[in-house]
Amino acid sequence: MSNVLDKPVRPASVPYRPRIRRVGRPRREPTAVQRTLVSPHQMQGRRGRLVYWSVLTFMVVLFTLVFVFPLYWMVTGALKSSGELAQSPPTLFPSHPKASVYQTAWNQMDLGRYILNSVIYALGAWLFQLAVDVGAAYALSKLRPMFGKLILGGMLLTLMIPPTVLLLPAYLTVQNLPIFHVNLLNTPWAIWLPAAANGFNIFLLKRFFDSIPSELLEAASIDGASPVRILWSIVLPISRPIIGVVSIFAVVNVWKDFVWPLLVLPDTNKMPVSVAISQLSQQMPQNVLIAALVIASLPAIVVFFIFQRNIMAGLTAGSLKG
DSSP states (O other), X not given: OHHHHHSOOOOTTSOOOOOOOOOOOOOOOOOOXXXXXXXXXXXXXXXXXXXXXXXXXXXXXXXXXXXXHHHHHHHHHHTSOHHHHTOSSOOSSOSSOOTHHHHHHHHHTTHHHHHHHHXXXXXXXXHHHHHHHHHHHHIIIIIOOXXXXXXXXXXXXXXXXXXXXXXXXXXXXXXXXXXXXXXXXXXXXXXXXXXXXXXXXXXXXXXXXXXXXXXXXXXXXHTTOOHHHHIIIIIHHHTHHHHHHHHHHHHHHHHHOOHHHHHHOOOGGGOOHHHHHHHHGGGSOHHHHHHHHHHHHHHHXXXXXXXXXXXXXXXXXXXXXX
């Protein structure tokens, strides 16, 4: 009651004027300024666009030549004769190309058998690596075992060890497998088992599995699905991009490996193509040897071009959550 009486009373002679609130212009949110070498104002002019596209075209052509020229030099080098290969300065184009040198390399070096050996080793290593790395990453990401972070840290520490340091202990292990006391030399197991566990691939898979919503897996668990069923029916179909990346890494690493197969596969009939070409290089002309290298590199190049989209998609898919 006292509050009502304390209010000032407006005299009756003073007309009532309602207060009008002025509505100004809506406030504009500050826009992010993109700072580049060529400003948008310069891009509106003919000279700016000409300079921009000229520099961009030059850089694209330059980097393309840097990466493609070694492949071109290898392919055209096989088409040259031995005398032309030894010519100084070297010729950019073969004067008398001979495509039959590829057939000669295929027949004389028996590349079909060695490429088949490499395919067997690569496929086996790929299957073992998927089985071990996917299971380990799924356990570390979703099952959350005790000391999981410590185990992951230990796996990542193995990436800091130079591969040459591990050659001797790995060779002794393959020569006399602990517990079983079996000699795995000259067998595919000498390639498959060391390639099964890869700390870098486990880290990539774990990062991707961390981005999968836990609510989705919890709903499947409430419906009665076991962890193995969840992995097979839910996690793996979602994880196709990163599995494609891991598959490419697994196949290419085994295909291009040289030192380890040279140690554990001394039998000539069981060598992969990379070791076989090196062993037969002293007996073949240089152009035939280069042709063999071209044929040996084709499967890896084809695999890369087929699955190249999965590389960036898989590497960046698990980087952001949302």
